Amino acid sequence: MSLETDLLDLAVDIACEAGELARRRRSEGVAIAATKSALADIVTEADREVEALIRSRLSAERPGDGFLGEESGSAGEGADVTWVVDPIDGTVNYAYGIPAYAVSIAAVSGVPDPSTWTALAGVVHAPALGELFTAARGDGARLGPQTLRLTDEIGAAGALLATGFGYDPATHAGDLARLAKVMPIARDIRRIGAASLDISYVAAGRLDGYYERGLNPWDHAAAGLVVTEAGGRVGGIGGRSVSRDMIIAAPPSLYAAIERAIAG
Numbered sequence: 001m002s003l004e005t006d007l008l009d010l011a012v013d014i015a016c017e018a019g020e021l022a023r024r025r026r027s028e029g030v031a032i033a034a035t036k037s038a039l040a041d042i043v044t045e046a047d048r049e050v051e052a053l054i055r056s057r058l059s060a061e062r063p064g065d066g067f068l069g070e071e072s073g074s075a076g077e078g079a080d081v082t083w084v085v086d087p088i089d090g091t092v093n094y095a096y097g098i099p100a101y102a103v104s105i106a107a108v109s110g111v112p113d114p115s116t117w118t119a120l121a122g123v124v125h126a127p128a129l130g131e132l133f134t135a136a137r138g139d140g141a142r143l144g145p146q147t148l149r150l151t152d153e154i155g156a157a158g159a160l161l162a163t164g165f166g167y168d169p170a171t172h173a174g175d176l177a178r179l180a181k182v183m184p185i186a187r188d189i190r191r192i193g194a195a196s197l198d199i200s201y202v203a204a205g206r207l208d209g210y211y212e213r214g215l216n217p218w219d220h221a222a223a224g225l226v227v228t229e230a231g232g233r234v235g236g237i238g239g240r241s242v243s244r245d246m247i248i249a250a251p252p253s254l255y256a257a258i259e260r261a262i263a264g
Helices: 003-028 045-061 091-096 169-185 195-204 217-229 252-263
Strands: 032-035 042-044 066-069 073-075 081-089 102-109 118-126 131-136 141-143 146-148 159-162 186-190 209-212 233-235 247-250
Touching: 003 045, 003 081, 003 102, 003 118, 003 131, 042 045, 042 091, 045 066, 045 081, 045 102, 066 217, 081 091, 081 195, 081 217, 102 195, 102 217, 118 195, 118 217, 131 195, 131 217, 141 195, 141 217, 159 169, 159 195, 159 252, 169 186, 169 252, 195 209, 195 217, 195 247, 209 252, 217 233, 217 247, 233 252, 247 252
Parallel strands: 066 081, 159 186, 159 209
Antiparallel strands: 032 042, 066 073, 081 102, 102 118, 118 131, 131 141, 141 146, 209 247, 233 247
């Protein structure tokens, strides 16, 4: 087995355990622990508990690796492999009982920065939906046992696109203006509320494309690899890598169309 598949096997095992903990805590009731960047940007007690579980498992299995998590920050700078983790992506959905939330775990090499890292393995597990998206570098992408492969054909009705809006009200006008630019190439827009699922859905053909401003590395690290291994493109605008400024995930020709619309 390769390093990538070994890392993926571990990520899947941990994500399934973490997802079951998240699902169980949701059935017991959600306690809001704090807010983050804005009043609407919450963190639950379950976010912290699930991340602690993931971090503990990784530390026990691969003690020399680095870690970058949404709730507990980073450790192990300079390690050959860093784990980039979102314990519960879609926390607001989770708090409201909407089943569109996921555990996202990725292993990357190099500095844990999307502009320079190489994604090695990724898993996006939606425990309330019973779905597991996986990818290993050079080994393709899957939804459960099903191999995912994108086509680059969009019908005359336009593309089914997804996006999201930041929690800071000061950014909403810009987000809405960007949406207006994209609408001419869209048949409709979806706003699911969990970036890891939005991006994974592109790989599965449930969405034609996705774009959003303001994401953090743990939001897209695993799902981005799922899309690229399915034959899609993930990046920013003007040849730049993914950053907080923008992420686009789509088949190549639609990627270019979204990029032109946003930049226009």
